[in-house]
Amino acid sequence: MTANTYAERSKLSRIVRRIPVWIVITVLLIVVVYPLFWLLTGSLKTQSEFLNNPTWALPEDWFNFDNYIEAWTVGNLGTYFRNSILAVFPSLFFTIVLGVAAGFALEVMVWKGRGTVLLLFLAGIMIPGQMILLPLFTIYFRAGLTNSLWPLIITYTVMGLPLTVFMMATYFRSVPREIFEASTLDGASIYRTFISIGFPMVRNAIFTVALVQFFFIWNDLLIALTFTTRDDLRTIQVGLLNFTGQFGQIQYGPTFAAISINVVATLLLYLFLNQRVMKGMTAGAVKG
Template sequence: MTAPAAPITRPVAVPSDSLPPLRRRKPPSLHSTLSRVLIALIVIVQVYPLAWLFITSLRTEHDFATGDPFALPKSLTWENYARAFETGNLWLNILNSFIVTMGANVLIVLLGMMAAYALQVLGFRFSKFVRSLFLVGIIVPVQIALVPLFIDYSTINLLDTYPSMIIPLAGFALPMSIYLFSSFFEYIPRETYEAASLDGAGPYRIFGLITLPLSVNTVVTVVLVNSIFIWNDFIFANTFVLSEELKTIPLGLQNYIGAMGKTDWTATFAAVCITITPLLLVFLVLNKAMIQGLESGGSKG
């Protein structure tokens, strides 16, 4: 036995008058056009120096010295990168910058989170006043602390050490970090903490099991924002570092200045490309988490 064939349905013609009118795409407004043009200009201003830096690092020394420095190179070479490692102690400089950056970020995250947790979540009398005192540190210039810190470090034999750079870098970055963490903690529902307290969790357990896991994106935001300034720091390293073994990248780039002020520019540009590559890779990998951290509270405060 075979199943009965399905009836054949023919398409029914629909009159054109009953069809909904097609929506025409509106032309972009003046505000939208100006916004796009402005964004394109900002991207060009930000990307062009990096592109020019990389292209120049591949130019021959003679081509850069005799030709137009902003023109396209006539020939490319990787010799500048080899000469960059031969001229300066680049690996040691990168290692020192990595140690200082990681050490300062650990202090910034731990102290900033705990201070913001005490101010925003636990709360106490005059907590808002104490928070405002922390925020005053944002407007304090770092230059006024150089001489007092140098005197104190020389008294306690802390000059020419990693802590001499890590401590002031972390201290001056704490106000903004506390502000970001406090703004994020403000948007965590109070019912979450109350439920944990009813279950018998103390403040330390709540901090470790609730606040810390929820703050991952904000931690990434704080680390990336501060790492850019710490990695490129020159003023503290130049003031407190006296030996070649502890020089960071900004200080190590001075080795490319030869006698009578002659500078090997192509090797210097190659060294700069090498030293900024770790930051670019980290930023590209964690860019999404940074944006989410800003959207989840860092920018709302």
């Protein structure tokens, strides 16, 4: 057997071994990408195209953005989008600031009872959110907060804290203790150590936790549906329910356009933070 023949057979063998991998990747792409493609193309169709053409048919006009305009204005999607932003980002701010500080205190600082406090936070993860909705609604109603976004901000912050504290404590555990000890020996206070040393070293982890909490809050329907009693306070997930008309009639084009705006906005955010999220997901798994 010549060298060329052996090289060709070796190359052919590698190609054959890769065929199952390619098949699996192709199937996954179809399963993941096709629904998104179907959603985006459906947002460009008219109502008559949905009713008269097959579901897999492509739109007749690829530059018909009337559905997006109708969803944003007539469907009041702009208001729902604004409410989601006003509910998400304050909740994220409070959750991240309090969660990072608590994680630092529970893992880096040495004090009596910190293990018990961490277990209490872990217990909070195990409590189903549905169990506390009625008591919270009663409290918000008596406090006069039901006609605002504050019930959403408070609830999202409280429900996001247990997981955030647990994850941040795990990430701080991966940071070498010698770094914090050296900072203390140099005369830095505990607050200075947290702001100048601890916070920057878990920066990528913070992005990961923030993204996890963002998707939880942004895609929430139950909490927002429970605590928003006025249409001008509803978030985008609750607002999508309004695209179902009387007797169950649905305007498919504007509905698909509204869902597309929701999906694309979150997808672009993930693509923008993808590298930081990947680094953050592996940070807590390695002891530095």
